[in-house]
Amino acid sequence: MTVHPVVGRNAEVAGGFDSPDDVLQQLAAAGYFADERTAQTVYLAKHLAKPIIVEGHAGSGKTSLATALAAVSRAKLLRLQCYEGLDEAKVLYDWNYRKQLLAIEHGFRGRAPDDDTSDGGGVFTESFMLAGPLLAAIRAKSSTVLLIDEVDRIELQTEALLLEVLSEYQVSIPELGTITATTVPLVLLTSNGSRLLSEALRRRCLSLHLDYPAPDREQDILLTQLPGLPQTLADQVGAAVARIRTMPILSSPSIGDTISWARALISISADVLDAGALEQTIEHLLRRRSDVETVREAWSTFDHAGAS
Amino acid sequence: MFDTMRGFVGELRQAGVRVSMTECVDAMRAASCFPLDEREALKAALAATLVKDHRHRTVYEALFDVYFSLDRADVLECSGDGEPGDNRPRTLAGTLPSRAEVVELLFDALATGDRELVRLRARQAVTLFADFRVGGAISSLLYVYRTVKALDLEQLRARLEAADNVATGQTSPGGAATDVAHREGPQPNDVLQRRLQADEHERRLEWVRQEVDAEIRRLLVAAQGSGAVAGRLRTTLPEDADFLASTAADRQAMTDAVQPLARSLAAQLAIKRHRRHGAVDVRRTIRRSLAYGGTPAELIHRRARPAKPQLMVLADVSGSVMMFARFALHLLNALQTEFTRVRSFAFVDSVDEISSLFQESDGIVDLAKRVNDQAQVVWLDGRSDYGNSLETFWNRWGAGVTARTTVLVLGDARNNYHAAQSHLLGEIHQRARSVVWLNPEPEESWNTGDSLMAEYGQHCDLAIECRNLRQLRQAIGRIVE
Structure with a gap:
């Protein structure tokens, strides 16, 4: 097999967007409300055929961005969940030992000893390979979205395994040669920032930092997720959560927390977010007691100021 | 381009x-x-x-x-003789608006919450109030001050508040709502809702400040060129901010950065000691080979049992290095979650172990309080005394220092002219794997005044200046070699 020249650079990534606005609309149709910056970065990633490192707080919609993108571009989503101790065999490929052994044994019995399957050369073909998600994404015939989730969990050394795939969209296998992507997958790497990613990895990717959504976008999310939610309540919940996130609390509420809070507000049939409703439902938004205290304190000082 | x-x-x-x-x-x-x-x-x-x-x-x-920020149209507009044609707001009569009118227009923009409109009005306000002159003051501060003062943001805030109260059926912030409005409409008197409203106003007023700032910077760039403005603007990255003189925002950035650092320290220490496999386990290899008819197709290795490194951290938490102490606590907290065998000690003029406090406390503020209340870090006067702290440490916990222990000291080595007792650090050094000192002061000011860095430093494997995150990152690299 020949070693191919770089193909990723000029090949158009499968599944097209005309403009950042198009990205925005298509994602919104799939139920993901992105901001402009996200849309622009995705658009760029498609055009430059580059992976994106998506960073941001837990629960700011990193992983769901990938699933939404896959849904929008009708691509297959291949997911590599990273964890400490992840190795080459699970990321790229492994040889199917048992199958190889069986084939050799079968070869001895059925064929002459000098057949080329008997010396082992014949068992290193693609049919004896167990493809990991990365190789699968490279070999895929149709368009794919490759999600490498929580890449900060793997060790610094393992990161190097990703580099060839991410920059050249190819995998080199000593026994077979180089396998190059026919359709360039859209690659998203997510990171929670628990470890600094290496310069080498960062250099090869576009970076996107997902903030929590702006209040009005969060409202949109709430209204689509919870059709029974009154508009005014959604407004207020969005504004309140945005405010709480600026407070010095230990774990900021995620989008999921906001939704469950809104659900709780619906269940006590509150039409409007007032102190009483807040008091009853705040535990659905904040998990830590000390955070609840912080919020309570911040908003009760206003009480005194307002009364005086 | x-x-x-x-x-x-x-x-x-x-x-x-x-x-x-x-x-x-x-x-x-x-x-x-x-x-x-x-x-x-x-x-x-x-x-x-x-x-x-x-x-x-x-x-x-x-x-x-x-x-x-400069598109071509803007350049044409701002250069020339200071007669920016279209940019200057006009009333219906075609004359320039008075200041009152611009403020009025800005208020409308704020009330509707239209950011684009706010931008436009802010630009107009700058043209009117900033009195910008090419070749005038080179810093933007003066111009921003003039504009913002003329706009009187507090007045705007009060008016926004009044307008909202009217909208929700209340007469004035202090006055009582009519009974009907109170019962039927949403309750505008509610503490929480008013709080939310106030936050929203603040957010919109912040737009004004940002837009004014941006506009003035734009004018400056037009007048002086990008290079000159950028040169004066030069800001520090969070990782270059000094521990001892940092703002609240810097500290937030530091806090965020510390956890990954501790993890990479842990990871690098782990790499040093980690071999991928232990020796071949013959018994299990033979057993596994039965599956392949006696061919040892898979080698089974013994699980490597890496020796766990021990870390003992002594952090100065006295007032003189307060900012650094706060940061040191953060670092300790992060280390404590990454290493199972970290023992943390805090000292001022006496030392106490605070490892157990990390589990109990909920957040760093709480931790600091607990260190103050529960740990015996103050002996006499609450001014750092490294000598006595070392002595106490050596007497009580010295036996815990072994050949696998790395001792990390965080402090400025300013001893307030107490006895240095540096021989004790020497003893620790003899017994420990290594002793590392991180000093938050610049290296030039070591050994000046009551700083005894040289005396302590002779007993350290490494004494590193550690004034900001960048240096801390390098220091961690050097600790693991």
Whole structure:
């Protein structure tokens, strides 16, 4: 097999967007409300055929961005969940030992000893390979979205395994040669920032930092997720959560927390977010007691100021 | 475009953001994906390709505004004789509006919450109030001050509040609502809702400040060129901010950065000691080979049992290094979660172990309180005494120091002219694997006044200046060698 020249650079990534606005609309149709910056970065990633490192707080919609993108571009989503101790065999490929052994044994019995399957050369073909998600994404015939989730969990050394795939969209296998992507997958790497990613990895990717959504976008999310939610309540919940996130609390509420809070507000049939409703439902938004205290304190000082 | 990019990237590098050659090329390619007049798109494109660490974002944005804020129309408008045609607001009669009118227009824009409109009004306000002159003051502060003062933001805030109260059926902030409105409408008197309203007003007023700032910077760039403005704007990245003189925002950034650092320290220590496999386990290999008819097709290795490194950290938490102490606590907290065998000690003029406090406490503020209340870190006067602290440490916990222990001291070595007792550190050094001292003061001021860094330093394997996150990162690299 020949070693191919770089193909990723000029090949158009499968599944097209005309403009950042198009990205925005298509994602919104799939139920993901992105901001402009996200849309622009995705658009760029498609055009430059580059992976994106998506960073941001837990629960700011990193992983769901990938699933939404896959849904929008009708691509297959291949997911590599990273964890400490992840190795080459699970990321790229492994040889199917048992199958190889069986084939050799079968070869001895059925064929002459000098057949080329008997010396082992014949068992290193693609049919004896167990493809990991990365190789699968490279070999895929149709368009794919490759999600490498929580890449900060793997060790610094393992990161190097990703580099060839991410920059050249190819995998080199000593026994077979180089396998190059026919359709360039859209690659998203997510990171929670628990470890600094290496310069080498960062250099090869576009970076996107997902903030929590702006209040009005969060409202949109709430209204689509919870059709029974009154508009005014959604407004207020969005504004309140945005405010709480600026407070010095230990774990900021995620989008999921906001939704469950809104659900709780619906269940006590509150039409409007007032102190009483807040008091009853705040535990659905904040998990830590000390955070609840912080919020309570911040908003009760206003009480005194307002009364005086 | 090319020249602008070169200047821009140069400035970014000057600020300490690492930008490689390939990233520049990517940035150019990315920029060409969008039409040039779409500033926001360009901003996103360059950010995605050049800024790989979101903490650098503030610096990036300030510089971007300097280099890319001028579209051609603006240049024509602001240069010349200071008669900006269309930009100057006109009333119906075609005369220039008085200041009252601009304030009025700005208020309308704020009340509707239309950011674009706020931008326009802010620009007009700058033309009217800032009294900007080419060749005038070179700093933006004066102009911002003039404009913001003329706009009187407090007045605007009060009016916004009044307007909202009217809208929700209340007569005035202090006055009582009519009974009907009170019962039927949403309850505007509710504490929480008023709080939310106030926050919203604050957010909108912040727009005004930002827009005024941006507009003045734009005018300055037009008058003086990007390079000159960027040079004065030069800001520090969070990782270069001094521990001893940091702002609240810097400290937040530091807090965020400490956890990954502790993890990489843990990871690197782990690499040092970690071999991938232990020796071949013959018994299990033979057993597994039965599955392949006696051929040992898979080698089974013994599980490697890496020796766990021990870390003992002594942190100065006295008032003189208060900012550093706060940071030291953060670092300790992060280390404590990464290493199972970290023992943390805090000292002022006496020392106490605080390892157990980390589990109990909920957040760093709580931790600091507990250290104050529960740990016996103060003996006499609450001014740092390294000598006595070392003595107490040696007597009570010295036996815990073994050949596998790394002792990390965080402090400025300012002993308030107490006895140094540096021989005790020597004893610790003899017994420990290594002793590392991180000093938050610049190396020039070591050994001045009551600083005894040289005396303690002779018993350390490493004494490193550690004034900011960048240096801390390097220090961690050097600790693991």
